[in-house]
Amino acid sequence: MSYADLETLGKKLESIEHAIAILSADEATNMPVGGGEKRAESVSFLYGLRHETATAPEIGDWIAKAESEDLSDDQKLAVREFKRVYTNATCLPADFVVRKSQAEIRSEQLWRDLRAKNDWANFAPALEGVVALAREEAQMRAEVLGLKPYDALMEQFDPGNRVADVAPVLEKLKSFLVDFVPEALDAQEQRYARRPAKSVEGPFPIEKQRELGLSMMQALGFDFTHGRLDVSHHPFCGGVPTDVRMTTRYKTEEFLTALMGVLHETGHALYEQGLPKDLSHMAVGQARGMAMHESQSLFVEQQLAHAPQFWQWAMPIVSQHLGENALKGWEIEDVVAEVNKVERGYIRVDADEVTYPLHIIARFELEQALIGGDLEVVDLPEAWDAKMTQYLGLSTIDNPKDGPMQDVHWPAGAFGYFPSYTLGAMLAAQQWQAIEKARPNVLDEIAKGDFSGVNQWRSDNIWSQGSRYSTPDLIKRATGSTLDPDIFIAHLKKRYG
Amino acid sequence: MSYADLETLGKKLESIEHAIAILSADEATNMPVGGGEKRAESVSFLYGLRHETATAPEIGDWIAKAESEDLSDDQKLAVREFKRVYTNATCLPADFVVRKSQAEIRSEQLWRDLRAKNDWANFAPALEGVVALAREEAQMRAEVLGLKPYDALMEQFDPGNRVADVAPVLEKLKSFLVDFVPEALDAQEQRYARRPAKSVEGPFPIEKQRELGLSMMQALGFDFTHGRLDVSHHPFCGGVPTDVRMTTRYKTEEFLTALMGVLHETGHALYEQGLPKDLSHMAVGQARGMAMHESQSLFVEQQLAHAPQFWQWAMPIVSQHLGENALKGWEIEDVVAEVNKVERGYIRVDADEVTYPLHIIARFELEQALIGGDLEVVDLPEAWDAKMTQYLGLSTIDNPKDGPMQDVHWPAGAFGYFPSYTLGAMLAAQQWQAIEKARPNVLDEIAKGDFSGVNQWRSDNIWSQGSRYSTPDLIKRATGSTLDPDIFIAHLKKRYG
Structure with missing residues (x-):
């Protein structure tokens, strides 16, 4: 046969x-x-x-x-x-x-x-x-x-993704964000005026940070019989579904960056560990593409770990591992303000949830023009500068290092990859909305550190599905609708407006 | 071509x-x-x-x-x-x-x-x-x-090893040891009567023991740009010559076992790291068989690290890493007595330098008989018991677990392997004798922690030779003579007599 x-x-x-x-x-x-x-x-x-x-x-x-x-x-x-x-x-x-x-x-x-x-x-x-x-x-x-x-x-x-579907979605998001970024920055300034940003006082020993990360991974459902956490210069989630190799990188002067990184990679790891085991040798048993994978990491990082209810549960765990002084004087609102900080910047990988999509949309538009022959490399610095100026009010014309030279993707020949990041963020928001509908008390569950409900939903609807369906079909089967920019926009308005 | x-x-x-x-x-x-x-x-x-x-x-x-x-x-x-x-x-x-x-x-x-x-x-x-x-x-x-x-x-x-050459050598060693073991035990008892055995008081934190091991490896010439030290249940030296993976296992109540294990594996590692790099893809660039490999680990463990001069250098390093109390009240003679302790026992892997060869010789004789059809498995327990009784005065007839069932080799089908262990010990002694002739001050060098001389000799004569020559040819080229049991016998007499 x-x-x-x-x-x-x-x-x-x-x-x-x-x-x-x-x-x-x-x-x-x-x-x-x-x-x-x-x-x-x-x-x-x-x-x-x-x-x-x-x-x-x-x-x-x-x-x-x-x-x-x-x-x-x-x-x-x-x-x-x-x-x-x-x-x-x-x-x-x-x-x-x-x-x-x-x-x-x-x-x-x-x-x-x-x-x-x-x-x-x-x-x-x-x-x-x-x-x-x-x-x-x-x-x-x-x-x-x-x-x-x-x-x-x-x-x-992302099998099944087409410009005809993706471009209007990202266009709508762009139109919204170009106006919303200044609004979000204003709102943030007002919040800081009422409640100044807090800071942490290290050092935070690496071994303690590691234990904190491990305990959060455990609570989020990471299976330590099928994976481990190590250290690497660039954090990643690799290995195989039966032996997931996650990494992070620690700084002793603060712990939030490493912790948020661990949470992000845990999202990737849960997807891998949740794939259908009996199909691990077949393409259909693999994860469904980059956007869906990113949706799983951003689900944990942005949907779960940027929410106040998450920190209601998580702050005592931080204190337990790093000591009572680690977040001395901080309240939940302070942590949330810290992890949700919005800032215009040149560099995509440093960008926050609000400005990140504009970095992506600029690249998505530019690389379509490059591939279609409507833009030549010689004109790229000006074209890049024009978009960054228009979308984020930042000029990169004198600084190509932080302009079109900042990412490895194009130099390495990866075109068509960039949209996955923002599509992943939108898919995550759409999954969260579907879960909230299915489990009205989900925020209470999270405030108690109970992630079994969100995990069960994601296991049933995403992880266990492997690559049976295209990216658009999978999200439609999971949430009842194709990718809907209004859901992500509503999420941003609610959190940053 | x-x-x-x-x-x-x-x-x-x-x-x-x-x-x-x-x-x-x-x-x-x-x-x-x-x-x-x-x-x-x-x-x-x-x-x-x-x-x-x-x-x-x-x-x-x-x-x-x-x-x-x-x-x-x-x-x-x-x-x-x-x-x-x-x-x-x-x-x-x-x-x-x-x-x-x-x-x-x-x-x-x-x-x-x-x-x-x-x-x-x-x-x-x-x-x-x-x-x-x-x-x-x-x-x-x-x-x-x-x-x-x-x-x-x-x-x-061990390419080139033949019963016609090996059997007389091991026969001579056996004849010597059967009489020498009781003598060595007597001599040891008299030494203990004059100077009772010391003990250590733990706990010795694993991280400190690890640092001690790393610093000894470094001094012995281990190249950390081409290898590392980890922990495993059964210590081994694996990996590849450009990336040697050495392991050990720690107990917190004492540190000498782990340290001697690290020194043993370091001997294997130095051999691998010292193989000819330009021939790493050819069989001729690999290490020359099991006996020669064991000779390199036993050279470090038994020839170097059982010598008083070694501890003259090493004791302060132990104190530096584990604290002044680690060997409080110990003198060089006490460490040497501890690492050179002779004891009759049932188990090969727990045996010391003096009794170990008798465990091997029994197996060598028995497996020749098994392969030759002169002994059947059904008669093995009696045959084993007879040899253990004759050579070490220990009966195993009621305890096959610690008799013919103790090693994995035969159950796994490895026949012809056992002699390598003792041939390795003898080859190590013979290399040491050649080095002492070539470098009359070698013990002074070791007392200062200077291993460059012994390493240079071994690099020139063993490591860099890869598999150019058979085992007997390699030792003859290196030391001027074929395997000579009198050298190992003299070594045992000097150390334990």
Whole structure:
């Protein structure tokens, strides 16, 4: 039976991906510096083996035969997703993949060097090469998939997402935010006038912060028999569903940044740990794309851990681990004001819940123009500056380092990825609204540190669904409606208005 | 060029082995319990891939062609070692390998269960099956390699070691030890009468013990840019030469056991870190077998760290990390007496430098008889008891758990491995004697914590040689003579007489 062949192949791929995931997590958390060269050789060999294994020509035949076999509904969905992944993995000629990956590696290395030197002029030609290849790639993907070029790029990260659906949603959000950011800043100023911002007095020993993070992870439902928390320079959530490797980074002078980071990654981890275990070897058993994954991390970070009820439960736990003086003189309102602080800034990764979408929307618009040929790399600094000035009132024209050179995505050839971040924030708000409808007392539950209700809803509606449905279908099945910008807008108004 | 094909293949094998080594180290040190099943699947897939890759039929052709190519002397040695490994890996039919490995896995699992229950009767049939397969294996290996059956088994662990050479050496050592053990025990009793054994008063915090171990590793030459120290239930030295993963296990009530364990594993680690880097992808660049590896760990543990001069340097370091009270009232003689304590016992892994070889020699004699068909499993308890009674004055007849059931080796099908331990101890003593001749002031160097001289000698003569030579050839090239039991005997007399 060809379905059985696909399962055997899936188990092989699962074993290879397991090795890559754990070796990569180990590299970031444990590997001594001199181990890097041989580690890179080993992981690169495994990536090659995975690609070779996942794109073998006979797989196409197996899929075609499996499609005509007598399968259960779940097996049919599994074959459909296997085919989608296989088509996406095989739609580029091998020599193009090599050419592209070499150009991207060179461009990313150059970017690391030149970003530090704020040197746009010498970086632009490399980016031009990457953009040219991305246009070519988008064209080829589009033809195979029967999609528009930019849609074909997004399809890799969030299956089913199309500009025709996403653009109006983000356009509406943009129109709202351009006016709302100044309002939110005013409102914040008035709040601070009544109640000045508090500060914490460290040092906060790393071991104590770690214990605090572990106890919060535990309460949120993280399964420590299937995962652990380590330290790395860039926090991430990696590993495999049966062995999730989460990391954070500590500063001794304050603890909120590390803690919020732990909460964010816990959201990713819960998704991985909640995926259907019997399908872990099949594409249909994997998480549904970047936006949905980000919705799970932002659900915990923004929907749960930015709410006053969360801190009603969490503040005593902070004191328990870091001592009574850690938040001495703070009330719930102070913590909430601290974690919900709004600030205009140049850097996306430092942005808050309110300004972050504008960073994303600017990139979404710019990269569509780059891929569509309506914008050339040489004109990018001006185009970037114009959008930042219009959306956030910040000019970046003299500072490309904090302008179009700030992110690794484009230098590394990732186009169509940026929207996932903000779509994730909106999906999270929409899930929260659905949960509030289903569980009117959910905020009381959270104030008691009881996350079983929100977890059960997310397990039933998101985690256990794996990749059975496209991103738009999954959110519709979960919440009853497609992505609705008004829900996120209402959330922001309520919290920051 | 076929030599180039062998190098390409070697790089592929190195990448696979890298992945296996790091995944295995991670499993023992970091993996949460629920990660085990998928980890086993991944590592087992990689083992299969390694076997398939290392035994492909075209490799035989490449080797044959490479043998007639115009190669450097070092390349010729590399081809010879490649051929040796390939021949050893391909000399058993695939279906036999599967049958054997299934029987061994079942037998080992049964052993874990029944050893705890001290149940020899129910375990014996499984061991009979394993022995039958080992006899068959030895016969097949012997035919391909042109060796005697037991020699063909030893060849896997210590290339070049033959019963004809090893047996007389161990026979001489046995004759000496059977009389010497009581003498050493008497001498020890007299020393204790003059100077009673000291004890330590804990607790010794694990973090402090860890720092002590790290500082000793550093002084001994461990390169922390290419390795690290972790904790595991069973201490080991794993990983790869560019990323050595060493472990230990701490008890808070005393620190000497963990410290001696760290020193032992550091010996293994130095060997791995000192292997020729440019040959890391070739068999000839690997460590030369189990006995030589054990000689490196025992060199550090027994030759260096059992010597008074070592403690002259090390005692202040212990105090520095664990506090002045850690060895309060101890003098160098007390530490030396403690680490050199001789005691008759049932268990090999708990045995000291003097009694350990008798445990090994008993096994060496018994497993030769088992493989040769001169002893059947049903008669093993009596045969074991007879040897233990004769060599150590201890009867195990009523306690198979601490008799022939104590080690995992036979249940797991490893025959021909045991002699490596004692050959390693003898090789270490022989290397020490050669170093003392070459560096008459070496004990003064050690008293100052200067290990550069002993490391340079071992690097030049052992580590950098990789697997260019057989075990007997390597020790002869390094010390000027083949394995000489009188050196080890003289060492024991001097230290324990």
